[in-house]
Amino acid sequence: xxxxxxxxxxxxxxxxxxxxxxxxxxxxxxxxxxxxxxxxxxxxxxxxxxxxxxxxxxxxxxxxxxxxxxxxxxxxxxxxxxxxxxxxxxxxxxxxxxxxxxxxxxxxxxxxxxxxxxxxxxxxxxxxxxxxxxxxxxxxxxxxxxxxxxxxxxxxxxxxxxxxxxxxxxxxxxxxxxxxxxxxxxxxxxxxxxxxxxxxxxxxxxxxxxxxxxxxxxxxxxxxxxxxxxxxxxxxxxxxxxxxxxxxxxxxxxxxxxxxxxxxxxxxxxxxxxxxxxxxxxxxxxxxxxxxxxxxxxxxxxxxxxxxxxxxxxxxxxxxxxxxxxxxxxxxxxxxxxxxxxxxxxxxxxxxxxxxxxxxxxxxxxxxxxxxxxxxxxxxxxxxxxxxxxxxxxx
Numbered sequence: 320x321x322x323x324x325x326x327x328x329x330x331x332x333x334x335x336x337x338x339x340x341x342x343x344x345x346x347x348x349x350x351x352x353x354x355x356x357x358x359x360x361x362x363x364x365x366x367x368x369x370x371x372x373x374x375x376x377x378x379x380x381x382x383x384x385x386x387x388x389x390x391x392x393x394x395x396x397x398x399x400x401x402x403x404x405x406x407x408x409x410x411x412x413x414x415x416x417x418x419x420x421x422x423x424x425x426x427x428x429x430x431x432x433x434x435x436x437x438x439x440x441x442x443x444x445x446x447x448x449x450x451x452x453x454x455x456x457x458x459x460x461x462x463x464x465x466x467x468x469x470x471x472x473x474x475x476x477x478x479x480x481x482x483x484x485x486x487x488x489x490x491x492x493x494x495x496x497x498x499x500x501x502x503x504x505x506x507x508x509x510x511x512x513x514x515x516x517x518x519x520x521x522x523x524x525x526x527x528x529x530x531x532x533x534x535x536x537x538x539x540x541x542x543x544x545x546x547x548x549x550x551x552x553x554x555x556x557x558x559x560x561x562x563x564x565x566x567x568x569x570x571x572x573x574x575x576x577x578x579x580x581x582x583x584x585x586x587x588x589x590x591x592x593x594x595x596x597x598x599x600x601x602x603x604x605x606x607x608x609x610x611x612x613x614x615x616x617x618x619x620x621x622x623x624x625x626x627x628x629x630x631x632x633x634x635x636x637x638x639x640x641x642x643x644x645x646x647x648x649x650x651x652x653x654x655x656x657x658x659x660x661x662x663x664x665x666x667x668x669x670x671x672x673x674x675x676x677x678x679x680x681x682x683x684x685x686x687x688x689x690x691x692x693x694x695x696x697x698x699x700x701x702x703x704x705x706x707x708x709x710x711x712x713x714x
Contacts, residue, residue, distance in 0.1 A: 398434045407708040408437050411677070414700050415441050418693075422682030425452045425572050429603035431674040432708040438603070442680065445573035445584070457557060457600040458572045458678045460663055461656025464599040466627075468526060469507055469638025470613065471533050471541075471548045473623040480536055483507070483626070483637075490532045503532070507637040508629075545599075553612050555605045563597040571600055574660020575683040582683045585660040593659050603665075603676040610653055611671035628652060642702050644668055646709035651702070657694035659686050664694075664701045675705045 407430060415426040425442030440454040475481035481490075486500030495501065506525040530541045537544050542560035550558055561567070571594070573586045585593050594600070601609075612618055619627070628650075629636025641650040646668070653666035660683075665676040677697055684691070 400435060401432075401710075403708050403710055404430075404432050404435045404437075407432070407675075407704050410700070410704045410707060411439065411675075414677075414697075414704075415439055418679055418682070423679050424575065424682075425456075425678075425680040427452065427454060427456070427458070427572075427603050427676075427678040429454070429607055429674075429676045430704070430708070431607060431672075433672060444570075445586075446575065446582075447573075447584075452572060453570075455557065455602055455604070456570050456572050457559075457568065457602055458663065458680070459574075459594040459656070459658060459661055460599045460601050460606065461658040461661060463601075463606065463654045463656040463663060463665060465507075465526060465638045466613070466654050467545055467549055467599060467609070468529055468533070468541075469627055470618050471544050472503065472507060472529055472638070473619050473627065474548055475533065475536055477620055477623055481532070487528055487532065490535050491528065494528060503529070504637065509635040549609065549618065552618070553608060555601070555609060558599065558601040558605045558609075560599050561594070561597050565597070567594060568600065572661075572678075572680050574658075574680050576659050576681075577683045577685045594661075598658075603678060606663075606665045606676045607667065607674045610665060610667040610674065614652060614667055614669060614671045642666060642698075645706045645713050646673070648713040651705065655694060655698050657691050662691060662694045662697055664698050666701055666705060668705075673705055673708055675701050677701055 411428050411430065415428060418426055419442060423442065424446055425444070426439065428437075428439040430437045438454045440452050440456070442452045444450040444452050444456060472481065476483060481503060483504040484502050486502055487494045487506060488500060506529050533544055534541050540562075542562065545560050549555065559568070567587055571586065573584050574594070575582050576585050577583070587594075613624070613627075616624060627637045627639045628641065629639070635641075636652075638654075639652055640654050641652050644651045649669050651666040651668060653664070656663040660681055661679070662681055663676070663678040665674075667674040677700070679693065679697060681691065681693055684693075
C-alpha cells in the first residue's frame with residue numbers, strides 16, 4: 320500500500336525557524352502574492368555622465384562555484400533575483416546542507432518563481448562510486464507516480480470507456496472487494512481510507528489495480544500508455560516507467576536503508592515498495608514540467624482537472640494532493656513520494672507559475688511501514704520555502 324506523507328508543516332524547532340524567517344520577510348501580509356519578479360530599482364532622474372563600462376558592477380555578485388552545486392542552464396543574468404527568491408534559495412540551501420550532514424547521500428532541488436529559476440545538486444550518485452550527483456540524474460518518484468497514472472485514468476473517463484464510480488471488478492474480475500464494491504474513484508483517491516475501513520492494506524494495492532485496469536482497456540503495457548498520454552507529448556525524455564526486475568539505469572541515484580544494523584543499497588533489491596519492483600524514475604526538471612502542463616490544462620479537460628484537484632474541504636483529490644498557498648490564499652497542487660531509501664516532493668501553484676521539486680536519498684534508516692519523518696519534514700520545508708518566494712502572504 321503506498322504511503323502518503325501527512326501534509327502538516329513539521330513542528331521541529333528548525334522548521335519553525337524557517338517559517339519565522341519566511342514570515343519576517345513577508346512584512347505585514349497586506350496583499351496577495353506577486354507571481355512575477357520584482358522590478359529593478361528606478362534609476363536616478365538627475366542627469367549624470369554614465370560610468371565607464373569597465374567599472375560597472377553586477378547587480379548580484381555570483382557566489383563561488385562549488386563542485387556539487389549545479390546551476391540551472393536557463394539564462395539568469397537578464398532576470399532580476401528578488402529578495403523573496405533569495406530567501407527561498409537560502410532556506411533550501413540550509414535544508415540540503417543539514418540533510419547531507421545527517422547522512423543523506425544526495426539532494427536535488429529545482430525552484431521556479433516566474434522567470435526566476437534555481438537548481439541545486441549536492442551529494443553522490445552512490446556511496447560506492449562517490450561520483451558527484453548531477454541535476455539531471457534520475458530517482459524513483461515513489462507515490463508521485465499516482466499523478467501520472469491518474470492522467471491516464473482520466474483520459475479513459477473522457478473517452479467514455481471508464482466511469483469513476485464503476486466497481487473495479489467490472490474490469491478486473493476477482494479483484495479485492497470490501498463490504499461494498501471498491502470503485503475507481505476510491506482507488507484514485509486516498510485509498511488508505513478503503514483498507515482502513517474494510518480491507519487489510521496488503522489486499523489492496525491501488526496503483527497496481529489501476530494500472531491493470533488501464534492496461535486492460537488500452538490493450539498495451541502501462542509504460543506504453545504513459546508514453547502516449549504524457550511522456551511523448553511533453554517530451555519528458557528523462558522520465559521512464561521501469562518494469563519489475565528490470566535493469567536499473569546507471570544515472571539513477573542509489574538509495575540506502577538499515578537492515579539488521581547493516582547499510583544496504585536498495586536500488587536493485589526486492590525490498591517491498593522498492594525500485595526493483597518497478598515504478599517511475601524521473602528528474603526534478605521533468606516532474607515540474609509535467610505538473611505545469613497538467614495544471615495549465617495541456618493534458619486533460621477542465622472538468623477532469625477539477626475532479627483531480629478535489630473539493631476545497633477534501634484532504635486529497637484524485638491522484639493529486641494539495642496544500643495551503645499563502646501567497647494566493649488558494650492551494651498548491653502536487654504529490655509527495657516516500658519509499659525505502661528515497662523521498663521526494665513536488666508542488667506547484669494553481670497556475671504553475673511557482674514550483675518546487677525536492678528529492679533526497681535518505682540517510683540510511685530502518686524500514687518502516689509508516690511515513691518517514693524525513694518525508695514529513697521535506698513536505699513542510701517545501702511549503703515554507705515556496706511561500707517565502709512571494710512578497711506578501713495571507714495568514
